[in-house]
Amino acid sequence: xxxxxxxxxxxxxxxxxxxxxxLERSLTRVLLGLMLLANATxxxxxxxxxxxxxxxxxxxxxxxxxxxxxxxxxxxxTSIVISFAVTAFMLGIIYRTWVLARQDEIQDDVEDRRxxxxxxxxxxxxxxxxxxxxxxPVATVVAGGREMSAESAAAEEKPGSKNVALGPExxxx
Amino acid sequence: MNIASFAPLAVVLPIxxxxxxxxxxxxxRAQRAVSIAxxxxxxxxxxxxxxxxxxxxxxxxxxxxxxxPWGIVMVVDQFSSLMLVVSSAVSLAVLVYATGQGMxxxxxxxxxxxxxxxxxxxxxxxxxxFLSGDLFNLYVGFEILLTASYVLMTLGGTGxxxxxxxxxxxxxxxxxxxxxxxxxMIYGATGTVNMADLAVKLGELDQGTKTLLxxxxxxxxxxxxxxxxxxxxxxxxxxxxxxxxxxxxAGLLTKVGVYAMVRTxxxxxxxxxxxxxxxxxxxxxxxxxxxxxxxxxxxKRLLSFTLVSHIGYxxxxxxxxxxxxxxxxVFYVAHHITIQTSxxxxxxxxxxxxxxxxxxxLGGLAKLSPLLAxxxxxxxxxxxxxxxxxxxxxxxxxxxxxxELGTPLAYALxxxxxxxxxxxxxxxxxxWNRAFWRSPSDAEHxxxxxxxxxxxxxxxxxxxxxxxxxxxxxMVGSTLGLVVLGVALTVFAGPLFTVSDQxxxxxxxxxxxxxxVLGEDTTVPMVLTSGGGK
Numbered sequence: 001x002x003x004x005x006x007x008x009x010x011x012x013x014x015x016x017x018x019x020x021x022x023l024e025r026s027l028t029r030v031l032l033g034l035m036l037l038a039n040a041t042x043x044x045x046x047x048x049x050x051x052x053x054x055x056x057x058x059x060x061x062x063x064x065x066x067x068x069x070x071x072x073x074x075x076x077x078t079s080i081v082i083s084f085a086v087t088a089f090m091l092g093i094i095y096r097t098w099v100l101a102r103q104d105e106i107q108d109d110v111e112d113r114r115x116x117x118x119x120x121x122x123x124x125x126x127x128x129x130x131x132x133x134x135x136x137p138v139a140t141v142v143a144g145g146r147e148m149s150a151e152s153a154a155a156e157e158k159p160g161s162k163n164v165a166l167g168p169e170x171x172x173x
Numbered sequence: 174m175n176i177a178s179f180a181p182l183a184v185v186l187p188i189x190x191x192x193x194x195x196x197x198x199x200x201x202r203a204q205r206a207v208s209i210a211x212x213x214x215x216x217x218x219x220x221x222x223x224x225x226x227x228x229x230x231x232x233x234x235x236x237x238x239x240x241x242p243w244g245i246v247m248v249v250d251q252f253s254s255l256m257l258v259v260s261s262a263v264s265l266a267v268l269v270y271a272t273g274q275g276m277x278x279x280x281x282x283x284x285x286x287x288x289x290x291x292x293x294x295x296x297x298x299x300x301x302x303f304l305s306g307d308l309f310n311l312y313v314g315f316e317i318l319l320t321a322s323y324v325l326m327t328l329g330g331t332g333x334x335x336x337x338x339x340x341x342x343x344x345x346x347x348x349x350x351x352x353x354x355x356x357x358m359i360y361g362a363t364g365t366v367n368m369a370d371l372a373v374k375l376g377e378l379d380q381g382t383k384t385l386l387x388x389x390x391x392x393x394x395x396x397x398x399x400x401x402x403x404x405x406x407x408x409x410x411x412x413x414x415x416x417x418x419x420x421x422x423a424g425l426l427t428k429v430g431v432y433a434m435v436r437t438x439x440x441x442x443x444x445x446x447x448x449x450x451x452x453x454x455x456x457x458x459x460x461x462x463x464x465x466x467x468x469x470x471x472x473k474r475l476l477s478f479t480l481v482s483h484i485g486y487x488x489x490x491x492x493x494x495x496x497x498x499x500x501x502x503v504f505y506v507a508h509h510i511t512i513q514t515s516x517x518x519x520x521x522x523x524x525x526x527x528x529x530x531x532x533x534x535l536g537g538l539a540k541l542s543p544l545l546a547x548x549x550x551x552x553x554x555x556x557x558x559x560x561x562x563x564x565x566x567x568x569x570x571x572x573x574x575x576x577e578l579g580t581p582l583a584y585a586l587x588x589x590x591x592x593x594x595x596x597x598x599x600x601x602x603x604x605w606n607r608a609f610w611r612s613p614s615d616a617e618h619x620x621x622x623x624x625x626x627x628x629x630x631x632x633x634x635x636x637x638x639x640x641x642x643x644x645x646x647x648m649v650g651s652t653l654g655l656v657v658l659g660v661a662l663t664v665f666a667g668p669l670f671t672v673s674d675q676x677x678x679x680x681x682x683x684x685x686x687x688x689x690v691l692g693e694d695t696t697v698p699m700v701l702t703s704g705g706g707k
Contacts, residue, residue, distance in 0.1 A: 021601055022347065037350045043337055044354060048361035072360070073307055079353060082316045086346055089323055100332045107336045109409050115468055 252559030273647025398430025416521025459485030501570030
């Protein structure tokens with residue numbers, strides 16, 4: 001099988017530009033990148049059919065190897081239709097992003113950011129004295145070597161709380 | 174005339190339904206009736222298909238009379254028919270749930286009129302992918318279901334959904350381009366895209382080319398199946414979609430990716446060339462996925478991470494390429510589709526009853542709605558793999574196969590599997606403790622719905638008119654149906670294991686598939702394994 005070098009070089013250039021573009025944060029550039037990738041792939045499929053030949057209309061005089069391979073062209077046709085639909089949809093989404101956020105950029109996932117910034121300490125799981133949630137509360141607990149009421153101990157464990165029962169020095173935490 | 178020749182109807186009926194519901198776009202009642210009726214019909218047909226394949230073996234249908242390897246074929250074997258039945262049952266339940274939600278909310282929330290046609294197209298795409306005996310037709314099936322999923326993902330066009338939709342669309346398109354590139358290369362190397370023909374011809378290529386094609390296909394399918402490190406997109410995009418949409422995506426879409434991986438590994442590239450990297454990927458998928466789940470506060474995000482993590486079990490079973498391992502993987506896929514979907518549906522109900530899906534805002538649901546607690550508890554324990562549920566049985570099957578294999582990596586995976594199972598239990602128990610057991614006033618930011626006295630909503634005059642039903646009967650009913658199906662998989666685990674082991678044996682043997690497509694007298698090339706053959 002022989003391959004058209006020009007097509008191959010064009011394909012490589014399209015892939016390179018496409019990959020560069022989809023790594024951008026701007027949505028329009030990502031879309032352009034996806035379109036270039038789709039077209040580069042179409043060229044690749046075309047290349048698998050070998051050199052251009054005659055149209056595949058059967059005639060007795062033509063030898064079998066002179067025909068063009070029709071299958072890659074059918075595949076390309078399907079892939080063009082699909083990328084057309086996806087491009088149209090992407091344009092719709094990009095427009096909607098612009099309407100909603102007035103920017104043409106991929107936005108961060110807020111919940112993901114929040115989880116990433118959450119400290120590993122969790123009052124309910126990790127507190128030295130568990131927050132008292134039982135319906136039959138214990139009156140006193142031992143904390144830091146001294147006895148104190150469970151309620152004030154629980155209040156102490158809440159993040160950002162002031163020390164309820166003051167220590168012997170009389171100062172806060 | 175064999176019943177198997179009606180296999181294309183599994184694709185045609187949903188598409189027909191999509192056309193009809195599109196025509197009925199202004200009549201929501203007729204839309205519901207048509208889509209539910211056609212999907213039930215499809216499910217019935219697929220049950221017959223499963224029965225016929227079970228009796229008569231693998232069958233191939235040539236479309237339009239073009240004989241293979243030139244024409245497109247659809248192949249029904251035990252694995253694909255099992256997947257068809259499970260996926261249709263699940264999508265029917267989700268459809269009923271979605272119509273229940275639409276009716277309860279008065280259809281004003283989102284452009285629900287396009288929900289039905291899009292949903293049916295999605296089902297058609299999934300069926301096409303399961304039935305396809307042709308690599309390019311598999312690509313088309315993927316594209317049908319993906320394009321439908323883009324629309325469902327961004328339904329309503331709200332800010333968070335559009336944001337998540339962008340990531341989802343870009344990642345899916347890139348994976349589709351990769352798949353298309355591998356198809357082009359495979360066609361260039363062999364001159365065919367028929368999968369049975371490829372099974373014969375790929376064996377004649379030299380090892381380097383074969384490995385390249387193999388890796389390209391696995392990467393493309395790995396993105397779709399969310400195998401670590403290609404899973405980053407899933408927990409980011411799934412949780413924002415409407416509850417029934419997330420449920421059907423979680424149940425079906427990643428499993429179509431797993432299905433394609435199974436076909437690649439067993440039919441196209443048999444042997445064990447890439448088993449070691451696959452096993453490492455499986456281990457990392459399990460462990461990294463579940464560690465992500467532990468950090469989440471939002472139930473939907475937590476479930477998305479467990480979804481990623483449990484894909485690892487299926488890849489583990491697949492990577493062993495033994496009958497026991499593959500059989501357990503097939504069983505696990507069937508189990509996981511049902512369980513994961515029902516958990517997402519229950520989360521939708523939790524969101525309605527408790528006003529939020531964040532465990533920081535929830536509490537006391539076990540007291541407020543014991544039925545909801547039961548609906549969550551059963552599939553949750555099933556997911557974590559507590560005996561006697563099917564999750565436990567599937568995991569035991571995988572562990573047994575791993576120990577049978579006996580390599581150090583297999584043992585590492587067995588240990589990883591047990592640890593993941595325990596961590597799943599921990600993640601699920603956190604949700605249970607916080608959302609169901611503690612009293613609402615103990616929540617960090619309790620939702621006002623939970624604190625309100627039970628009958629306050631109907632107290633004032635005219636208040637009843639403004640309240641929506643919190644737990645409509647259709648939604649609870651369809652969720653209950655799925656949970657019961659999950660329990661039925663436990664009760665009938667014996668027969669199901671027989672089916673899945675038989676399916677695995679057939680897939681590893683390859684001859685029934687290839688001969689069903691290419692004719693009885695085709696010689697099936699031997700599979701060479703580095704371990705000295707079977």
